[in-house]
Amino acid sequence: MLSIKDLFVEVEGMEILKGINLVVKPGEIHAIMGPNGSGKSTLANVLAGKEEYTVTHGEVTYLGEDLLDMAPEERAQKGLFLSFQYPVEIPGVPMVNFLKTAVNEHRRSRGEKELTAGEFLKFMRTKMEMVDMHAQLTNRSVNEGFSGGEKKKNEIFQMALLEPRLAILDETDSGLDIDALKTVAHGVNALRNSGNATIVVTHYQRLLDYIVPDHVHVLYGGKIVKSAGKELAFELEEKGYDWIKKENGE
Amino acid sequence: MESNMSILIENTDVSLKYAAHYNSVKEVLFRNSAEEMNAHRKKALQDFITQGIPTRKNENYKYTNLQPRFSSEFRYIHEREPAEVDLHAVFRCDVPLLDTHLAFLFNGWFYEDNSKIGELPSGVILDSLENVAHNNPGLIRKYASLAQTEDDPLVALNTAFAKDGYFLYVPENTTVELPVQLINFLQAKESAYVTQRNFIYLEEGAHVKVISCDHTLNLNHYLNNSVTEIFAGPNANLEYYTLQNQHNYTTSLNSVFIHQEKDSKVTTLNSSLHGGLIRNNLKFNMDGENAEAFLYGMAFIDRKQHVDNFTQVIHGKPHCMSNQVYKNVLDDESTGAFTGRIHVVRDAQKTNAFQRNNNILLTDKATMQSKPQLIIDADDVKCSHGATVGQIDEEALFYLRARGIDEAKARLMMMNAFAYEVIQQISIEPLRKRINELVDKRLRGEVARCHDCAYNCEC
Ligand SMILES: Nc1ncnc2c1ncn2[C@@H]1O[C@H](COP(=O)(O)OP(=O)(O)OP(=O)(O)O)[C@@H](O)[C@H]1O
Ligand SMILES: [Mg+2]
Numbered sequence: 001m002l003s004i005k006d007l008f009v010e011v012e013g014m015e016i017l018k019g020i021n022l023v024v025k026p027g028e029i030h031a032i033m034g035p036n037g038s039g040k041s042t043l044a045n046v047l048a049g050k051e052e053y054t055v056t057h058g059e060v061t062y063l064g065e066d067l068l069d070m071a072p073e074e075r076a077q078k079g080l081f082l083s084f085q086y087p088v089e090i091p092g093v094p095m096v097n098f099l100k101t102a103v104n105e106h107r108r109s110r111g112e113k114e115l116t117a118g119e120f121l122k123f124m125r126t127k128m129e130m131v132d133m134h135a136q137l138t139n140r141s142v143n144e145g146f147s148g149g150e151k152k153k154n155e156i157f158q159m160a161l162l163e164p165r166l167a168i169l170d171e172t173d174s175g176l177d178i179d180a181l182k183t184v185a186h187g188v189n190a191l192r193n194s195g196n197a198t199i200v201v202t203h204y205q206r207l208l209d210y211i212v213p214d215h216v217h218v219l220y221g222g223k224i225v226k227s228a229g230k231e232l233a234f235e236l237e238e239k240g241y242d243w244i245k246k247e248n249g250e
Numbered sequence: 251m252e253s254n255m256s257i258l259i260e261n262t263d264v265s266l267k268y269a270a271h272y273n274s275v276k277e278v279l280f281r282n283s284a285e286e287m288n289a290h291r292k293k294a295l296q297d298f299i300t301q302g303i304p305t306r307k308n309e310n311y312k313y314t315n316l317q318p319r320f321s322s323e324f325r326y327i328h329e330r331e332p333a334e335v336d337l338h339a340v341f342r343c344d345v346p347l348l349d350t351h352l353a354f355l356f357n358g359w360f361y362e363d364n365s366k367i368g369e370l371p372s373g374v375i376l377d378s379l380e381n382v383a384h385n386n387p388g389l390i391r392k393y394a395s396l397a398q399t400e401d402d403p404l405v406a407l408n409t410a411f412a413k414d415g416y417f418l419y420v421p422e423n424t425t426v427e428l429p430v431q432l433i434n435f436l437q438a439k440e441s442a443y444v445t446q447r448n449f450i451y452l453e454e455g456a457h458v459k460v461i462s463c464d465h466t467l468n469l470n471h472y473l474n475n476s477v478t479e480i481f482a483g484p485n486a487n488l489e490y491y492t493l494q495n496q497h498n499y500t501t502s503l504n505s506v507f508i509h510q511e512k513d514s515k516v517t518t519l520n521s522s523l524h525g526g527l528i529r530n531n532l533k534f535n536m537d538g539e540n541a542e543a544f545l546y547g548m549a550f551i552d553r554k555q556h557v558d559n560f561t562q563v564i565h566g567k568p569h570c571m572s573n574q575v576y577k578n579v580l581d582d583e584s585t586g587a588f589t590g591r592i593h594v595v596r597d598a599q600k601t602n603a604f605q606r607n608n609n610i611l612l613t614d615k616a617t618m619q620s621k622p623q624l625i626i627d628a629d630d631v632k633c634s635h636g637a638t639v640g641q642i643d644e645e646a647l648f649y650l651r652a653r654g655i656d657e658a659k660a661r662l663m664m665m666n667a668f669a670y671e672v673i674q675q676i677s678i679e680p681l682r683k684r685i686n687e688l689v690d691k692r693l694r695g696e697v698a699r700c701h702d703c704a705y706n707c708e709c
Binding site: 048049050051071072073075076077082084087088089090091092093097098101102105106109141142158162 | 643645646648649650651652653654655656657659660663664666667668669670671
């Protein structure tokens with residue numbers, strides 16, 4: 001589904017990613033962990049198509065196509081979804097408008113009929129229940145005045161509406177209370193099937209109790225320095241990153 | 251002294267032309283006009299000559315060069331001329347469900363066949379200023395007292411030439427349920443200079459909403475110099491919406507003066523959707539405690555269009571509140587300016603005065619000048635101002651695109667969102683919807699006319 005080969009990325013002249021290799025197959029869950037500033041969000045943003053990041057070397061194939069060649073909207077329409085670490089507030093763009101446009105743009109790209117306002121609202125309600133999204137939040141502007149946790153929930157709500165093939169969840173767990181964490185994890189699991197895949201970026205093993213990964217990777221200094229099964233997450237939880245840093249010559 | 255001299259010399263030609271013109275049409279100006287209006291002409295002309303057509307050296311007109319506009323050749327309209335067509339037949343305001351007391355103005359004159367005003371509440375007057383000045387001069391005793399000729403040459407010139415416009419009077423404790431709608435048409439066979447003079451008088455506790463729409467009906471060049479005086483009595487409530495929708499060969503100069511008594515509330519909201527050169531002067535004089543003023547404005551311009559909003563809010567009494575929000579989207583080589591002056595006089599304690607001007611430039615060639623001017627002579631005052639000139643928020647744009655919304659659509663959503671803060675202040679729902687649609691069309695780059703375009707023009 002996704003194949004990243006020797007990816008180097010610069011931002012404002014600084015090299016952040018220094019040779020990432022990663023293969024994600026349909027049905028898999030990958031967790032990416034790593035200390036602050038190691039490049040996890042950079043990787044997520046590059047995959048989503050953020051323009052300020054410059055790929056200086058390497059390639060990324062998604063569903064057999066060159067991902068780096070696509071505009072952000074094209075990637076999204078082809079099923080790539082990024083749950084942002086810091087979702088932006090967009091005053092003046094009503095939530096419902098935004099969500100309906102996003103859903104219909106996806107449908108249009110697949111050659112499906114666009115949903116009418118009535119159809120969309122019905123569809124939206126089913127998804128709201130799924131992630132326990134409060135109705136009053138959909139009456140506001142996108143993320144405007146949402147609490148930290150509400151913003152994260154809103155990301156998963158959008159994911160539920162767009163039903164992506166590859167979801168990248170960048171620290172979706174941080175800021176969520178324990179109940180919300182369960183709800184969100186439940187939502188993510190409910191959306192899983194053998195045809196889609198998830199990359200979970202997180203700092204805490206806790207989330208991985210609910211969303212059980214097939215692979216855990218440690219991103220450090222712009223590289224994936226360790227990959228293993230879910231037991232690696234426990235080890236990191238227990239020991240922190242010092243031993244990883246030592247292993248990598250610090 | 252020396253710099254004054256040079257202003258005078260630079261000004262001389264075109265300003266003298268207007269002074270000479272006054273003398274040549276003096277008889278027409280005085281004929282058929284009531285004494286209440288004629289009494290001001292001479293001084294107005296003198297005040298005009300002293301100031302002249304503003305050059306950029308005039309601090310208040312720094313960003314708008316009016317000299318070339320006034321230098322054009324015009325036919326000056328100083329007399330009521332019958333409209334050659336039945337305006338009701340050629341024009342229908344097609345905003346769905348917008349039910350209003352509707353009156354037309356034709357080249358500055360109150361249309362003689364205003365058959366759609368409908369039934370107004372008892373005592374409410376909506377008529378020609380000229381008529382009221384003749385028949386009920388007591389009602390216009392404040393004429394030319396809110397708009398001071400010595401402070402502004404355009405006001406002086408308007409007062410020297412003024413013959414007609416609309417007059418709206420709402421008596422004590424009277425609420426006009428339906429909005430009063432004025433449609434100001436420009437239509438002449440040749441380039442024309444138009445003067446319009448309006449007066450709105452709200453007695454204590456009067457409530458009314460006014461919608462004023464500017465339209466051009468053909469492609470000739472126009473210069474319209476209008477002045478509107480608004481008196482809001484104690485506890486009066488006025489909403490004053492202006493919609494500017496004229497073609498690119500129009501120079502639209504509008505000076506609005508608002509006097510507020512205690513506990514009154516006045517909201518103005520101007521939408522510049524189309525026009526060649528637009529200059530809006532909006533001056534509030536808050537002359538009673540607990541008055542509230544809301545000043546909203548938005549402009550969407552492209553090509554070589556120019557919009558200059560100049561506001562002045564004088565907080566003359568304690569415990570008043572004013573809030574200004576002006577937003578502009580500038581495309582192509584268009585140019586814009588905003589000057590917002592807030593003057594809190596001595597002893598106007600507990601004043602709240604806010605001002606914000608946000609602008610989006612869509613190209614490198616579009617330019618915007620933004621200048622707040624705060625003069626605060628009281629000490630217990632909350633005052634804030636802020637101006638931004640920038641591009642669309644890239645982070646937000648990426649967020650929308652990352653959800654599959656293509657770039658052009660995402661940009662449009664962002665621009666609509668930008669304007670929405672002002673649009674949502676329109677309390678007349680059908681009008682809000684229509685303006686929202688027009689703004690959306692305008693932002694898409696389509697011609698957003700308020701009516702069926704009779705001329706297929708590129709403007
Ligand atoms: N737009 C940018 N401009 C400048 N520096 C950037 C930019 N984006 C990322 N960086 C830098 O790149 C490095 C990696 O950042 P990134 O956000 O990818 O880290 P992260 O692994 O997601 O960290 P965290 O766990 O704190 O979220 C950091 O040093 C960061 O400051
Ligand atoms: Mg991060």
